[in-house]
Amino acid sequence: RAASQWPETGRLALYLLGLRASCPPPDPSPQRFLVTWLKYYLEKDWAGSRRHGHPLTSYYQYSLGVLALCVHGKRVREEVIQRLLVAEQHRRVTRGIPADTEAVVALAFACLEREQLVRSRLAAELRVAVRGIRARFVEAQSENGLIGNIFSTPLAMQVFIATDKCRTHAAYGRAMAALLQRLDAFTSAAAMAQALPVLHGRSYLDIASMQCKEE
Structure with a gap:
C-alpha cells in the first residue's frame, strides 16, 4: 500500500496544535481547511480501526487527532471517541507501547469533557x-x-x-525533579514542545482557552 494513502493524522494534529498556540492571523479560512482535513484523516483512521481492530496509523496519532480537534472547539463523532474509549478500557492502547500514548489519550478525553463537546453520559465514562x-x-x-x-x-x-492534580500527587513532584535533571535530553523541537508547557505549569488543553492579542 502506498504511503500517500495512509492518513497523516498525527502530523496534522501537531501542526494544528502549534498553529493554535502561536496565535494565528484572525482570518480563520486556512485553519478551517486544515481542520476539515484532520477530520477526514481521523474518519479514515476510524474506518481502519473498524476493519483491522486498530487505527491505520496508531492510537497515539488517533488520540492526538481527537485532542487537536477538541482544542479547536470542534466536535468529534461519538463513534470515533467510543472506539478510542473501548480500546483504552481493554488496554489495547498500551499493549507494549510507552506511556506517551496513554497520556495523549487522557489529554484528549479530559479536553472533550472540559470543553463540553460530548454528552454527559460519555463525559462521565471519559472522566473514569x-x-x-x-x-x-x-x-x-x-x-x-x-x-x-x-x-x-x-x-x-x-x-x-x-x-488539577499536580499539587495533590507526590508523583508529579518526583516527575518534575526528574525532568529538570534531564532537560538536556530535549534537543528536538517536537520533544521540547512536550516539555515546555509542563515547565510553565500548563498542558495542551490550555491552548483552547488562550487569549490572543494583536501586537
Whole structure:
C-alpha cells in the first residue's frame, strides 16, 4: 500500500496544535481547511480501526487527532471517541507501547469533557478513564521519577496538570525533579514542545482557552 494513502493524522494534529498556540492571523479560512482535513484523516483512521481492530496509523496519532480537534472547539463523532474509549478500557492502547500514548489519550478525553463537546453520559465514562490512566502513571512511576521514559514523562505530567492534580500527587513532584535533571535530553523541537508547557505549569488543553492579542 502506498504511503500517500495512509492518513497523516498525527502530523496534522501537531501542526494544528502549534498553529493554535502561536496565535494565528484572525482570518480563520486556512485553519478551517486544515481542520476539515484532520477530520477526514481521523474518519479514515476510524474506518481502519473498524476493519483491522486498530487505527491505520496508531492510537497515539488517533488520540492526538481527537485532542487537536477538541482544542479547536470542534466536535468529534461519538463513534470515533467510543472506539478510542473501548480500546483504552481493554488496554489495547498500551499493549507494549510507552506511556506517551496513554497520556495523549487522557489529554484528549479530559479536553472533550472540559470543553463540553460530548454528552454527559460519555463525559462521565471519559472522566473514569482519565482517572484510571492517572492512577496507572502513579503506580508505574520508576524510582528515578520518570513515568515511562524521559520523553513520555512530560506528557504524563500534563495529565496531572490538565486534571488539577499536580499539587495533590507526590508523583508529579518526583516527575518534575526528574525532568529538570534531564532537560538536556530535549534537543528536538517536537520533544521540547512536550516539555515546555509542563515547565510553565500548563498542558495542551490550555491552548483552547488562550487569549490572543494583536501586537
